[in-house]
Amino acid sequence: MSGEPRVEFQDLGARLIRRHTENGWVALRDDLLDRALRSFRPSAPVRGRHGGGDFFVAADAxxxxxxxxxxxxxxxxxxxxTCETDGSDVLVSVTxxxxxAYGAHLVTLxxxxxxxxxxxxQEVLGVLAPEIARIHTHVHVEDVHRDPRML
Structure with a gap:
């Protein structure tokens, strides 16, 4: 007799845990999927070319x-x-x-x-090199620091 209430108590406990876990998992799962979808940022392709043909490099890389x-x-x-490409994924500008560093000649830098x-x-994109000269490369100095450790 003493064993029966214990089994019943374990069944009740298991049912409650399952019910709690399933409900909790559904709420957690939806939240995780939403967060994952918000955090995924696909990287735009940038076209390169070598002897074997065209290839793509992720803009983030x-x-x-x-x-x-x-x-x-x-x-x-x-x-x-930042990189900007045209409709054919060819790089058109880099900013x-x-x-x-404080004291650096900014134009020379x-x-x-x-x-x-x-x-x-040129090294990464390969033989698109003749077109490299057409890539607008913008350099902006947005801050100057005295402390070289800040660089």
Whole structure:
């Protein structure tokens, strides 16, 4: 007799847990899907070309490579980089926003950053190189810092 109430209690407990879990999971699942859909940002394709034909690079990957190249410039750091493509996914412009070191000659620095960006674009996008000269490369200095650790 003492075993029967325990089994009944376990059944009741299991039913309550299942009911709670199922309801909770549905609410949680909907929230997770909504959050995941909001956080997913597809990266636009950027067309490149090599001997085997055309290929595509994710714009986010191209931006990361450009950032690494720009950040190698000792007196500058990229604060933002954006790419714009045409209807055929060919890169038409790159905008690089910089933080510059105090005392740097800004025109010379902008020219050095632009040159680095064009070399990186040529390496990544391949034989679209003749068209590289047509890519508008905008360099904007948006801040200047005395502390080189801020770069």
């Amino acid at each position: 191209l931006v990361a490579l450009l950032r690494r190249s720009v950040d190698a410039e000792p007196q500058a750091a990229a604060s933002d980089i 690089i926003r910089l933080v510059a 902008a020219d050095a950053v632009r040159a680095r960006a064009l070399v990186e674009l």
